[in-house]
Amino acid sequence: MKSIDLVYQTMLAELGQRAMDAAWTADFPSEGRFVKAAVKGNRYWYFDISDEAGGKKRRYVGPVDDPEISQRVETFKREKDDxxxxxxxxxxxxxxxxxxxxxxxxxxxxxxxxxxxxxxxxxxxxxxxxxxxxxxxxxxxxxxxxxxxxxxxxxxxxxxxxxxxxxxxxxxxxxxxxxxxxxxxxxxxxxxxxxxxxxxxxxxxxxxxxxxxxxxxxxxxxxxxxxxxxxxxxxxxxxxxxxxxxxxxxxxxxxxxxxxxDPSRYAVHKLIVASRRRNDGQSAVKRDKDIRQSSLLFEALDQTRRHADLALAYTEAWERGPAWQDGIRFGAAMLNEAEKERLRDSLRLGAQQIGETVTMPFS
Structure with missing residues (x-):
């Protein structure tokens, strides 16, 4: 699996910032204002803007405790969309x-x-x-x-x-x-x-x-x-x-x-979903695709040394009980031997990094 050059990874991050700026400006024009409101004990940001009839429209923005959203609210200004x-x-x-x-x-x-x-x-x-x-x-x-x-x-x-x-x-x-x-x-x-x-x-x-x-x-x-x-x-x-x-x-x-x-959650989830597919028709095709995507993400997470992320997601799913454990076991059994070995090694490294014991889905 080839890595993407750092130049393009940096470009993607810049693109994301620009696109978010554009989306933010479209959703929240400068003539409006942000307000905080409590709903069932939780605090959220809303955006108030006048409508054509002289009334007020209110849009949901996000949780007050989301630092990225709150920072944007505090530094709000209209930005040019390139x-x-x-x-x-x-x-x-x-x-x-x-x-x-x-x-x-x-x-x-x-x-x-x-x-x-x-x-x-x-x-x-x-x-x-x-x-x-x-x-x-x-x-x-x-x-x-x-x-x-x-x-x-x-x-x-x-x-x-x-x-x-x-x-x-x-x-x-x-x-x-x-x-x-x-x-x-x-x-x-x-x-x-x-x-x-x-x-x-x-x-x-x-x-x-x-x-x-x-x-x-x-x-x-x-x-x-x-x-x-x-x-x-x-x-x-x-x-x-x-x-x-x-x-x-x-x-x-x-x-x-x-x-x-999160990609680690996606990879583990696909193992479980694959275990619940039938063995015929489109269900079997989707099952094979689930396993393929899961395997590719395990490889990518290993290559990028995100073993702790994988171990944390895997452990959370495993600890949810027998039905989850069965799903993980059945899904992992569909991996080929090389893929199983990679997953085993990644989980061992992740377990060391998070300081916890991880139960393997296979012996």
Missing amino acids: YRARRRMVLSLTREGGMIASDPMSGAIVEALAAGGLFRLRGVLIGTVAFQTYAGILGVRLPAAALLTGDADIAQDYAISREVEDTLPPILELLQAVDETFRPVPHRSGAAASSAFQNAKGYRVEFLRSNRGSDDYIDQPARMPALGGASADPLRFLDFLIRDPTRTMLLHKGGIVVTVP
Whole structure:
């Protein structure tokens, strides 16, 4: 696995700063003002701006204890968006720097959702579209075959969706602005609510939330107050995946600031998800892709010496109980011998660094 030259890693960081400046200015123009508000015991930043009717609109910004957000609030000013320069940087990163541009449809979908406020409202991009960003985060070249996708998966914690007191514009309108053939997908349970949308070519956008209770509720979509009328399907193990996500860049047009899972969590989560796939049809294809992505991230984490990060994520998942342990064991059993040995060595090094004992998923 080849490393990405430091020049391009630095360029990606600069692109991220510029893109965040542009997104911040678009969301929060200079004529408005930031205010703090308490919601159910938690403190959040909001942005107040006058509307055309002389009233006031309020937008959710983020938690007061997020240092990056609070610093931006304190130093708030309107900054010029150098879009053409960012486009050139994206082209350089993808043509020369070894990073992968998002496919046009995924990029357009994420761009529309980001402009609507998805990541401001603490949505998290998951799945293969998120995996596309890990080359930049880890500084390694990932094979293009592992990055191909025909869907975009979005996650949001239900409590966050309920508490932010803000919402995206209607999801269907955002998607149809990209492709007018997008339609809601009837839910398999027969519920009237839709958690997925698909266009005429089969590209699917799905919304998910964590499920920490009984699997009896796995087929019950939940209304998500912040998702512009979309519901979200509960997904087991998702709370682990989207805990402590990270901001990075999706390389599309001038770059899009997105929030994705920590790569160590993604790698461990994919082992568990793979263990729950069936052995036939599309489920088997997705299972193989899960294992491939997990293995590539284990290799990248090893190469970049992030053994402690991996050990911490792995230990957290392992300590959640027998169902998690079984998932990790079954998923790890699908790795080839070289991949198992790499994972074993990485976990041993990580255990030494964090000063804890790590139980291996295989003997």
